[in-house]
Amino acid sequence: MAEPTNRRFLLRTRPEGRVKRSDFELSEQPVPTPAPGEVVLRTRYLSLDPTNRIWMTDVEQYMPPVAIGEVMRGLGIGEVVASASPDHKVGDLFSGLVGWQDYIAVVPKAPGWIQLPSGLPVPLPAMLGALGMTGLTAYFGLMELGKPRAGETVVVSAAAGAVGSVVGQIAKLQGCHVVGIAGGPEKCAFLRELGFDAAIDYKAEGWKAALAAACPRGIDIDFENVGGDIMNTVMARMNLHGRVVLCGLISGYNSDQRPTGPFDTILMKRLRVEGFIILDYLPRAMEGVMQLSQWMMAGKLRHHDTIVDGLEQAPEALNMLFDGKNTGKLLIKVS
Amino acid sequence: MAEPTNRRFLLRTRPEGRVKRSDFELSEQPVPTPAPGEVVLRTRYLSLDPTNRIWMTDVEQYMPPVAIGEVMRGLGIGEVVASASPDHKVGDLFSGLVGWQDYIAVVPKAPGWIQLPSGLPVPLPAMLGALGMTGLTAYFGLMELGKPRAGETVVVSAAAGAVGSVVGQIAKLQGCHVVGIAGGPEKCAFLRELGFDAAIDYKAEGWKAALAAACPRGIDIDFENVGGDIMNTVMARMNLHGRVVLCGLISGYNSDQRPTGPFDTILMKRLRVEGFIILDYLPRAMEGVMQLSQWMMAGKLRHHDTIVDGLEQAPEALNMLFDGKNTGKLLIKVS
Numbered sequence: 001m002a003e004p005t006n007r008r009f010l011l012r013t014r015p016e017g018r019v020k021r022s023d024f025e026l027s028e029q030p031v032p033t034p035a036p037g038e039v040v041l042r043t044r045y046l047s048l049d050p051t052n053r054i055w056m057t058d059v060e061q062y063m064p065p066v067a068i069g070e071v072m073r074g075l076g077i078g079e080v081v082a083s084a085s086p087d088h089k090v091g092d093l094f095s096g097l098v099g100w101q102d103y104i105a106v107v108p109k110a111p112g113w114i115q116l117p118s119g120l121p122v123p124l125p126a127m128l129g130a131l132g133m134t135g136l137t138a139y140f141g142l143m144e145l146g147k148p149r150a151g152e153t154v155v156v157s158a159a160a161g162a163v164g165s166v167v168g169q170i171a172k173l174q175g176c177h178v179v180g181i182a183g184g185p186e187k188c189a190f191l192r193e194l195g196f197d198a199a200i201d202y203k204a205e206g207w208k209a210a211l212a213a214a215c216p217r218g219i220d221i222d223f224e225n226v227g228g229d230i231m232n233t234v235m236a237r238m239n240l241h242g243r244v245v246l247c248g249l250i251s252g253y254n255s256d257q258r259p260t261g262p263f264d265t266i267l268m269k270r271l272r273v274e275g276f277i278i279l280d281y282l283p284r285a286m287e288g289v290m291q292l293s294q295w296m297m298a299g300k301l302r303h304h305d306t307i308v309d310g311l312e313q314a315p316e317a318l319n320m321l322f323d324g325k326n327t328g329k330l331l332i333k334v335s
Numbered sequence: 336m337a338e339p340t341n342r343r344f345l346l347r348t349r350p351e352g353r354v355k356r357s358d359f360e361l362s363e364q365p366v367p368t369p370a371p372g373e374v375v376l377r378t379r380y381l382s383l384d385p386t387n388r389i390w391m392t393d394v395e396q397y398m399p400p401v402a403i404g405e406v407m408r409g410l411g412i413g414e415v416v417a418s419a420s421p422d423h424k425v426g427d428l429f430s431g432l433v434g435w436q437d438y439i440a441v442v443p444k445a446p447g448w449i450q451l452p453s454g455l456p457v458p459l460p461a462m463l464g465a466l467g468m469t470g471l472t473a474y475f476g477l478m479e480l481g482k483p484r485a486g487e488t489v490v491v492s493a494a495a496g497a498v499g500s501v502v503g504q505i506a507k508l509q510g511c512h513v514v515g516i517a518g519g520p521e522k523c524a525f526l527r528e529l530g531f532d533a534a535i536d537y538k539a540e541g542w543k544a545a546l547a548a549a550c551p552r553g554i555d556i557d558f559e560n561v562g563g564d565i566m567n568t569v570m571a572r573m574n575l576h577g578r579v580v581l582c583g584l585i586s587g588y589n590s591d592q593r594p595t596g597p598f599d600t601i602l603m604k605r606l607r608v609e610g611f612i613i614l615d616y617l618p619r620a621m622e623g624v625m626q627l628s629q630w631m632m633a634g635k636l637r638h639h640d641t642i643v644d645g646l647e648q649a650p651e652a653l654n655m656l657f658d659g660k661n662t663g664k665l666l667i668k669v670s
Contacts, residue, residue: 007646018657021650046646046667048653062612072649076669100649102669114620122631122638129664130631130638133613136623140616145609161656162640162664166627169636183659190662194637235600244608254657262598265570267610273579274480275605277397278468281475285449288471292501296457296465301504302529303457303465305497311342311381314407314435315356318383321496322353322589324518327525329464329497332381334411334437 006031009072009100015056017254023056024072024100032105034084040105041078043098047128049075049162050225053253062268072100075133077116077124085109092118095127130166137247138166142174145245146221150175153215155234158225158250159196160187167223168196176221179214181207181230208233218242227251227263241280304328341366344407344435350391352589358391359407359435367440369419375440376413378433382463384410384497385560388588397603407435410468412451412459420444427453430462465501472582473501477509480580481556485510488550490569493560493585494531495522502558503531511556514549516542516565543568553577562586562598576615639663 005028015023034040055066055073066073076098080090088108093116098104106113116127129135141163148154154171158164159180171178172195179198180191188199198214200207211233218239224231227249235244246267266273281288295301306326308317311334320326340363350358369375390401390408401408411433415425423443428451433439441448451462464470476498483489489506493499494515506513507530514533515526523534533549535542546568553574559566562584570579581602601608616623630636641661643652646669655661 009646009649019650019653024650026647043646043669045642046649046669048643048649048656048665048667050656052653053657062614074649079670100646102646125640125642125664125666126631126638128666129640130636131624131627134664135627136616136620137611137613139623139627140613140619141611144616145611160662162661165639165663166636170630173630173635187659187662190639194639232597235597235606238600238604238606240604242604242606244606246608246610250657262567262570265573266608267612269573269575269577270610270612270615271570271573271577271579272610273581273601273608275602275607276472276476276480276580276582277602277605278472278475279397280605281471281479284475285471288474289466292466292470292474295505295508296461300508301465301501303461303470304500304525304529305460305464307380307460308383311344311378311435311437312361314344314381314383314409315354315359318354318387321383321385322388322585324522326497327495327522328500329460329469330383331460331463332383334378334381335414 004031004102005029006101006103008102010069011056011066011072012068014058014068015053019053019056031103034082034105036084037107037109038105039080039085039088039092039094039108040082040103041094041098042081042103043101044077044079044093045125045128046074046076046098046100047133049134050248050250050253060268062270073097074100075128077127078104080108088115093120093124095132129162134162135166138163138170141245141247142167142170142221142223146171146223146243148174148176148221151177152220153177153179153217153239154221154223155179155181155211155215155219156223156225157181157230157234158248159199160190161225163247164223164225165191165194169194171221171223172196177215177217179211179219181211181226181234202230212237221245223247225250231263305331307331307333309333339366339437340364341436341438343437346391346401346403346405346407348403349393350388354388354391366438369417369440371419372442372444373440374415374420374423374427374429374443375417375438376429376433377416377438378436379412379414379428380460380463381409381411381433381435382468384469385583385585385588395603397605408432409435410463412462413439415443423450428459430467464497469497470501473498473505476580476582477502477505477556477558481506481558481578483509483511483556486512487555488512488514488552488574489556489558490514490516490546490550490554491558491560492516492565492569493583494534495525496560498582499558499560500526500529504529506556506558507531512550512552514546514554516546516561516569537565547572556580558582560585566598640666642666642668644668 096113160182191199225248228251495517526534560583563586
């Protein structure tokens with residue numbers, strides 16, 4: 001019997017558009033042996049995620065991109081096949097960044113490695129899915145950023161995907177009206193089976209009208225996995241003070257022009273962008289005026305204005321704001 | 336002596352691009368007399384604000400647009416010149432939506448009218464500026480949405496404008512490093528005089544590099560009044576978990592294509608858009624796994640996956656995510 005080898009996918013070239021087999025070199029090496037304190041894991045399952053595509057591109061992102069010549073980064077589950085750690089034995093299961101390879105030698109106590117309990121009551125793949133990073137993404141993204149309240153309308157894009165399918169189920173558990181957007185009738189049937197209140201096939205004619213009809217009270221939360229036209233369509237139907245959980249922008253990941261736009265930055269840097277109109281704070285106006293007056297009386301805040309004389313000047317004077325002709329507050333002195 | 340008349344600017348046509356005098360009809364009417372409970376205000380000062388331009392355009396916005404033939408809406412300060420209200424006398428001052436006209440009859444107790452205290456220790460224009468709606472916009476926008484912490488870097492666009500000049504001063508009072516963006520050396524000098532740590536002239540060559548140099552620790556808060564290229568440039572330099580207070584998008588208000596983009600929607604609907612990457616929540620992973628497991632064990636949450644067999648399939652299988660070929664979690668079974 002041939003000696004087992006460790007097959008490793010090394011990133012050879014940065015993909016342009018879709019990923020090609022030839023962007024990688026499949027290199028074979030001997031199976032590693034564990035140094036003291038290490039174990040050798042044999043990969044059982046590898047998780048494929050949209051973010052893998054980002055890691056292949058040399059742009060600023062939330063982790064360093066994979067370097068050319070390195071083993072492709074990937075999350076997975078590995079089983080201990082050799083142990084030089086007194087605390088871990090053959091058969092133990094770990095999840096972590098096993099990479100696109102058969103074997104990896106790791107220090108199991110290092111950060112990033114999570115030992116799975118033995119005798120799992122669910123199939124192993126669920127530990128990378130609904131009970132793994134995918135499930136956590138859905139759970140914390142929806143609960144912490146979306147903050148769903150019973151009766152609100154939640155729209156999920158890429159709803160039949162790993163994260164989306166869990167988001168929708170959790171939103172239902174919160175008592176929300178849940179609408180999923182997915183491509184094709186089979187995926188939409190799957191969403192209804194999962195308990196989504198409505199499923200919109202974005203490949204079908206008239207999907208925007210169908211989305212509107214499925215959200216008669218507007219949209220309170222957009223759990224966004226896609227970006228582009230789908231995101232813009234959902235956003236345009238959102239209610240006052242709605243929340244967009246920007247979790248993914250898969251529509252752009254195969255583009256080599258990225259990151260092009262502000263939404264890429266919002267995602268990678270986890271920015272919070274919030275629309276503000278003073279109307280919402282008028283009930284607290286007195287509190288603001290008190291503080292501002294106090295600062296002004298203490299000489300810590302200055303008022304400055306540009307005053308134009310005469311009501312008849314109003315229309316043309318308004319353009320000063322757009323031409324940058326005023327400093328401070330622009331006013332018309334009427335009388 | 337001629338009888339005084341009430342000059343009123345009625346919106347005649349919706350402006351295209353810049354506002355023209357001919358977009359309005361200046362109609363003269365007799366000065367109104369107060370009905371019982373009313374007072375007649377004579378406009379003293381009229382506030383000109385970028386949002387006035389939005390009100391002239393027939394698009395979905397945070398208030399109804401001004402109708403054709405209506406008096407142009409505008410905030411201002413009026414002085415009582417005739418009273419049929421027992422509680423108000425000639426000389427009392429009110430701020431509210433006086434409109435682009437000399438006189439208006441109002442019920443001073445109706446919502447939206449604020450009586451100014453008599454014997455103001457500041458000039459009247461300040462009550463429309465730093466101590467008025469402008470100041471409140473700066474104060475609540477920065478404090479409630481921006482949540483500045485001492486030592487953080489705050490960038491303000493349209494910094495020499497009414498709101499921006501107050502935002503910068505308040506940010507300094509919070510102990511922040513404050514950088515203003517404005518057009519031209521005079522405005523930049525004005526910002527430095529107000530105490531801004533740096534002022535960037537966006538009309539000068541190399542302003543993007545100057546902005547970077549003025550923000551050596553990145554940008555934590557963008558108080559955004561402008562949008563477009565200025566916003567994108569600021570956002571690209573933001574730190575992890577930065578906050579964008581989207582208060583205005585003046586660069587687009589003269590465009591008749593608006594509202595074009597998602598940022599218009601974010602502003603008008605006061606949406607909160609937040610980037611999310613699960614890394615930030617890994618310290619709380621156990622909490623999430625516990626909840627998800629509980630739901631799964633109770634039959635309330637389903638895991639679903641698409642499994643591809645063989646490590647060698649990894650590169651091509653990744654494309655399934657982008658082609659929509661998977662339902663639920665996509666995995667490679669390696670061994």
